[in-house]
Amino acid sequence: MLSSDSIFIGKLARRSSAVANRCLRRWTSSLLRPGAELNTKYICDPTNADEIEKNIKLRKCDGDIRLVHQLFHEWQNTLSDKIRLQFEEEALKIPNRTLEHREENKCLKISGHQKPDTKPLADVAKKHGWCRTNNLGNFVGPRGYYFFGELVDLQQALVNVVIQTLLKKNFQLVSVPDILPAEAIENCGMPTRGERTQVFRLDERHGNDLCLSGTAEMGLGARFMDTTIAREKLPLKVAAISRCFRAETGNVGEEKGIYRVYQFTKVEMFALTPGDIQSSQTVQNEFVSIQTQLNESLGLHFRLLDMASDELGKPAMRKVDLEAWMPGRRMWGELSSCSDCGDYQSRRLNIREAESGSFVHTVNGTALAVPRTLMALVETHQTPEGTVVVPEILRSELDREVLGASPEKMTHGKYIRSYDGN
Structure with a gap:
């Protein structure tokens, strides 16, 4: 009663x-x-x-x-x-509604074939002078890194191919700021204060309540803050290349290398859709399809997971993760995520349809997270000789079929070996 x-x-x-x-x-x-x-x-x-x-x-x-x-x-x-x-x-602490509750992740798809164990990226990179992650305390700390030579070329080729793919699918390319007001970040659903936050906050001397952006999703959401969008323009799909900053915690020894770092390059997809679940689900499924096609073209072994309720955080109604098998680490590692946030973010950012005044829905998804994709790619396509076979989709960008064959085969960048080989 x-x-x-x-x-x-x-x-x-x-x-x-x-x-x-x-x-x-x-x-x-x-x-x-x-x-x-x-x-x-x-x-x-x-x-x-x-x-x-x-x-x-x-x-x-x-x-x-x-x-x-x-x-x-x-x-x-x-x-x-x-x-x-x-x-x-x-x-504001109440989470978004959940599209479908589940206690465990549901596997939607497994693609590719699990490769035999290979050497971790760190070992291959050390051999060829591609990466340095050790002894960086005086520079960027234990979760920092340098890329050199062909690994830099590979990173740029990945970014170029992904951007070309998104432009063909009618995404608008946007350059976003790396420094945002805490309000914009919090309105997207990520806390900026407290023990559990992953957000780097700037010193008060440098501005009033400013933070480093953890993902381009925040800058893209802030771009549309306090705007109305004509329904005929929806869904509006945008993409951005940005640096992402994460105040990661955990055991550095267990996650050494470039698996979990303080800063990395990412290509992000973001969309505004009409304010109904069917529309945002259609776009989320489109984003997942793009993620699937890109990783299949890279020849990776991966699985798609419809995430359990306790993995959704506060903003998402539904989240799908793509995890690739990393032979060198003998583990599944998350490469991308895609979330349908319904009107959770748009209500806080005040983004509406022009005609009805109702709040739009927002969808975000990772098109490319560079360091982990590099790990999965290098470890998957190693040869017994210690070289790396380049997936066909990247060969025109790199102008070569194999990495690590010899410094003389470099074409897009100067081959630079770190002074200590690490």
């Missing part, structure tokens, strides 16, 4: 969206940016409390829907700014 408070909240919830949003527009102090809206109609409806609580538990998030309802009730009764800010703070 519902309590009198729950009945009252229920009555308010039926009109909560209009009431709450009118109040938010009237007040100047808010955790939400002007024009942004929480889905109070859904969140504050007591009939959804059990569903939301289950979703929070399965996704291992820190939201408390009962506290949200309590604060919402108090806010509507008192119109207190203090209570409203507390309500917003707690409501």
Whole structure:
């Protein structure tokens, strides 16, 4: 039986969206940016409390829907700014709805053939002078690296081929900033404070609440902040090449090399779609298809995983990861991820359809994460002689079929050997 408070909240919830949003527009102090809206109609409806609580538990998030309802009730009764800010703070912790709950990852596809164990990239790179990851304390720390010679050529060839592929599929190429306000990052769903954050924050002397971007998704989302998009232009697909900065934690010894680093180059796909699940799911499936085709063309052995609920974080309704087999490390390693975030990000960034005023949906996906792709490619295509066979899709970019044969076969860059061979 519902309590009198729950009945009252229920009555308010039926009109909560209009009431709450009118109040938010009237007040100047808010955790939400002007024009942004929480889905109070859904969140504050007591009939959804059990569903939301289950979703929070399965996704291992820190939201408390009962506290949200309590604060919402108090806010509507008192119109207190203090209570409203507390309500917003707690409501922002509630994760997105989940398209399909599952306790374990579901394998959608396995492509290619598992290759026999080979030498790790680090050993091959040391032999040819391609990479240095050791003794970098005076430069970039234990999760930094240098690339040299043919590995630099291979990186550039990968980026070029991926960008050419996306341009043929009508993506617009955007150059994004690497420094963003914390607000823009948080509105995309990544916390910038606390022990669990992976975000590097700049010193206050260099700006007010600025951070290094963890992925181009954040810069691309911020690009469309406070905009309206004509429905005829949707889905709007953009892509960016950027440096990504991650304050990674964990055992450096177990993840030595370039598997988990503080900065790396990535090509990111991002789309705005009409504000319905069918539209954003269509685009997510398109992104996954692009990821699949690119990695098949590189001759990698990989699997596609529809991720379990506790792997979704807060923004995603559904997430699909692509993991490649890395023979040198004898492990599956994530190369790319693709998320349908519904209106979670667009509500916080205030991105709407022009005609209806409804919030669009956002989809993001990795087209190329350079270091891990290099690892999988080099370890997969090694020969007994210690050279690396170049996949056909990259040969015109590299103008060669084999890497590591001899320095004289370099064509796109100067062969540089690190001074200590590491």
